[in-house]
Amino acid sequence: MDTPATGSAAPSRGTGNLTYGILAGVAIVGVIFAFSGSAVMPNNWYALFKAVHVLGAVIWVGGGVSIMIHAIRGQRAYKPEDIVTVAKQAAFMGEKVFAPVGLITFLMGIAMMLNTSWGWGHFWIVAGLIGYASTFIVGIAILSPMAKKIDESAEKNGPTHPETMALIERIMLIARFDVAVLMLVVLDMVTKPFA
Ligand code: HEM
Numbered sequence: 001m002d003t004p005a006t007g008s009a010a011p012s013r014g015t016g017n018l019t020y021g022i023l024a025g026v027a028i029v030g031v032i033f034a035f036s037g038s039a040v041m042p043n044n045w046y047a048l049f050k051a052v053h054v055l056g057a058v059i060w061v062g063g064g065v066s067i068m069i070h071a072i073r074g075q076r077a078y079k080p081e082d083i084v085t086v087a088k089q090a091a092f093m094g095e096k097v098f099a100p101v102g103l104i105t106f107l108m109g110i111a112m113m114l115n116t117s118w119g120w121g122h123f124w125i126v127a128g129l130i131g132y133a134s135t136f137i138v139g140i141a142i143l144s145p146m147a148k149k150i151d152e153s154a155e156k157n158g159p160t161h162p163e164t165m166a167l168i169e170r171i172m173l174i175a176r177f178d179v180a181v182l183m184l185v186v187l188d189m190v191t192k193p194f195a
Contacts, residue, residue, distance in 0.1 A: 030055075042116055049111040056105035060098055061186055064179045067093060071172055080159040083168050084150060090175070091147035094139055102139075106132050123194040131185035138178050146171045 034048035041047040067090045074082035109128060113120065120126070146167060153164040 046112055046115040049108045049115065053105055053108035053112060056101045056108065057186060057189075060101050060105060061179070061182045063093055063098060064175075064182055068175060068179050071175070075168075075172065080165065080168070083172075084154040084159045084164070087147045087150045087154075087168065087171065091144060091151065094144050094147065098139065102132070102136060106136075122192070124188050124192040127188045128185055131181050131188070135178055135181050135185075138174065142174055143171065143178065146174075 030051050031048065034051050035044045037044070038047055041050070067086060071083055071086045071090070074080075074086055109132075113125070118125075150164060150167045150171065153161065153167060157163055
């Protein structure tokens with residue numbers, strides 16, 4: 001028989017509405033900023049695309065780093081249960097947040113390029129495209145299925161089972177490189193080297 005949860009507050013509809021309200025406020029201010037006319041932007045649309053591009057990059061890269069920190073903490077403290085929880089959260093974030101936000105970041109990058117006459121031949125643009133492609137492929141083809149495998153193995157064998165642990169070791173290694181690639185793309189975009 002199901003026992004009703006006691007002592008935990010059910011999420012109220014008001015909280016969700018407040019979140020959407022705050023996000024709408026941020027979006028409105030962003031649009032006002034973008035269309036206020038800037039001395040350093042090629043045009044207003046470019047400013048809007050860039051604002052969305054950079055916000056997307058912040059959410060994507062920041063989210064990835066945050067998950068990585070939690071996973072490393074769990075690994076250092078030797079708490080496999082914690083790492084399995086992080087792996088579950090990473091699988092959710094990867095599919096529901098990073099994949100769509102990464103796609104929007106990429107599309108905004110393309111939209112900016114179409115609003116300038118810089119041309120595509122610069123090192124920093126090519127490196128951004130390669131970085132995006134590599135992290136997109138690694139996320140969809142390796143990290144996401146592997147996080148699901150960890151979840152399944154933890155359910156079936158337990159979080160401390162050698163098979164689960166081996167999968168965790170492997171995903172952590174790949175994810176570390178993936179986050180490093182994302183950070184390199186940010187450095188590349190900010191410094192625009194070998195221009
Ligand atoms: C992993 C994917 C990417 C990340 C994390 C990322 C991140 C960033 C960041 C942080 C900036 C701000 C730099 C600054 O203002 O100094 C930026 C700017 C920019 N990015 Fe990206 N980017 C990514 C992919 C791309 C792609 C694929 C393209 C285009 C093909 C692109 C085109 C641009 C352009 C045109 C700017 C504006 C440069 C400027 O106005 O100075 N980005 N990006």
